[in-house]
Amino acid sequence: MNTIQQKESFLNICKDVAKPEQWERFNSGDLMVHAGDYLSKVYIIKSGLFKVCLEHREQKLTIGYLSTGSFTGLIGGESNFQYPYSIKTVADSEVYVWDRNKISELLTVFPGIANELKSTSSLWAMKLVDRLKTFAFLADYQRVACWVFDYFKYNDYYGNNIWSLLSEKEMAEYCLVGIDEFKNSMKQLALSNIIRYSHLNCELLDAKRLKFIIQAEN
Amino acid sequence: MNTIQQKESFLNICKDVAKPEQWERFNSGDLMVHAGDYLSKVYIIKSGLFKVCLEHREQKLTIGYLSTGSFTGLIGGESNFQYPYSIKTVADSEVYVWDRNKISELLTVFPGIANELKSTSSLWAMKLVDRLKTFAFLADYQRVACWVFDYFKYNDYYGNNIWSLLSEKEMAEYCLVGIDEFKNSMKQLALSNIIRYSHLNCELLDAKRLKFIIQAEN
Numbered sequence: 001m002n003t004i005q006q007k008e009s010f011l012n013i014c015k016d017v018a019k020p021e022q023w024e025r026f027n028s029g030d031l032m033v034h035a036g037d038y039l040s041k042v043y044i045i046k047s048g049l050f051k052v053c054l055e056h057r058e059q060k061l062t063i064g065y066l067s068t069g070s071f072t073g074l075i076g077g078e079s080n081f082q083y084p085y086s087i088k089t090v091a092d093s094e095v096y097v098w099d100r101n102k103i104s105e106l107l108t109v110f111p112g113i114a115n116e117l118k119s120t121s122s123l124w125a126m127k128l129v130d131r132l133k134t135f136a137f138l139a140d141y142q143r144v145a146c147w148v149f150d151y152f153k154y155n156d157y158y159g160n161n162i163w164s165l166l167s168e169k170e171m172a173e174y175c176l177v178g179i180d181e182f183k184n185s186m187k188q189l190a191l192s193n194i195i196r197y198s199h200l201n202c203e204l205l206d207a208k209r210l211k212f213i214i215q216a217e218n
Numbered sequence: 219m220n221t222i223q224q225k226e227s228f229l230n231i232c233k234d235v236a237k238p239e240q241w242e243r244f245n246s247g248d249l250m251v252h253a254g255d256y257l258s259k260v261y262i263i264k265s266g267l268f269k270v271c272l273e274h275r276e277q278k279l280t281i282g283y284l285s286t287g288s289f290t291g292l293i294g295g296e297s298n299f300q301y302p303y304s305i306k307t308v309a310d311s312e313v314y315v316w317d318r319n320k321i322s323e324l325l326t327v328f329p330g331i332a333n334e335l336k337s338t339s340s341l342w343a344m345k346l347v348d349r350l351k352t353f354a355f356l357a358d359y360q361r362v363a364c365w366v367f368d369y370f371k372y373n374d375y376y377g378n379n380i381w382s383l384l385s386e387k388e389m390a391e392y393c394l395v396g397i398d399e400f401k402n403s404m405k406q407l408a409l410s411n412i413i414r415y416s417h418l419n420c421e422l423l424d425a426k427r428l429k430f431i432i433q434a435e436n
Contacts, residue, residue: 129303133272176354
């Protein structure tokens with residue numbers, strides 16, 4: 001079995017073995033995980049969309065999104081670990097909730113999945129690094145360009161078309177800019193023929209020039 | 219064997235088994251890892267101090283430091299992974315350089331170490347999260363307060379007294395402020411009896427008020 005097949009079998013087993021009480025529904029806006037919690041659960045997203053946030057007083061920062069097929073709650077290996085993020089639904093969602101120890105056992109039977117989880121956590125570290133660069137180095141307009149760049153860079157975003165589930169307000173918050181600033185920047189990118197977009201979809205027309213905007217001195 | 223004993227045995231084995239060509243010296247200012255490299259090596263710091271940086275054009279951002287006993291190069295598990303950081307010496311340093319596959323084999327004999335590596339990478343993720351919060355939410359003076367806070371929070375910094383190996387310029391760069399701003403903020407913290415410091419050492423007198431400064435609205 002290759003990794004994709006293994007992942008499918010794994011998700012199918014999760015579906016077959018899951019007891020009714022392991023299957024949870026969250027409505028849009030619900031809080032699934034509260035920053036500072038000690039997680040003993042692993043969450044596997046069946047459908048919908050969650051955002052992973054950092055909070056500081058009234059301010060919020062979205063680090064990234066969890067869409068269909070994403071896992072969360074395996075941070076810190078087997079040890080008990082205070083979870084640094086809040087996780088909230090962006091759209092109505094369905095989740096399998098697993099005991100962390102049980103999922104660890106199950107993963108021994110699926111080495112491909114265990115490896116994928118490792119690279120998932122590396123991918124997550126990469127997302128953190130990208131976000132750090134964005135906030136340390138980039139100006140407002142560049143941060144909006146970066147959102148578009150991230151969207152097409154991460155297959156779990158683009159492949160699941162999470163654009164259609166996000167409001168402009170939500171995207172503006174991701175960029176830490178006001179909604180008017182977000183709209184103007186998006187218009188500017190569209191007028192420059194770098195993207196074409198509606199509230200349901202975004203198409204990348206010129207990746208080179210998009211990258212150039214992000215790399216430019218601000 | 220508990221984890222500390224295992225770590226000692228592991229580092230002793232590294233010392234005993236290491237061939238002369240595995241033992242490398244770096245002078246202050248040397249580049250050990252270049253951002254974008256595919257690492258097939260694991261580096262174990264024997265002595266000295268390294269900084270882990272992100273770069274964007276002329277700008278630099280130090281994410282954290284690697285001091286005696288730190289590992290690096292295991293990111294991405296067994297798969298080949300493009301390393302997102304540059305790693306440079308801050309002081310003259312000595313390092314054991316290992317083939318990643320060999321270290322993975324060795325680690326199967328030391329489950330405690332393997333677990334510690336997992337929590338090390340979680341600690342590293344926590345450092346990234348703290349840095350993200352700092353840059354997304356905090357003002358200049360708060361970022362300097364945050365450096366002091368981080369220093370006492372992370373045992374590998376405080377326990378190894380890395381303060382004595384860092385210049386004020388280096389610390390100002392960590393905070394992404396100018397050197398004058400850094401000095402003024404440190405003076406302010408000292409005048410408020412929150413810290414006592416010299417270029418070789420820092421003492422925390424009032425952790426509560428330090429935290430309060432970081433948490434305050436800016």
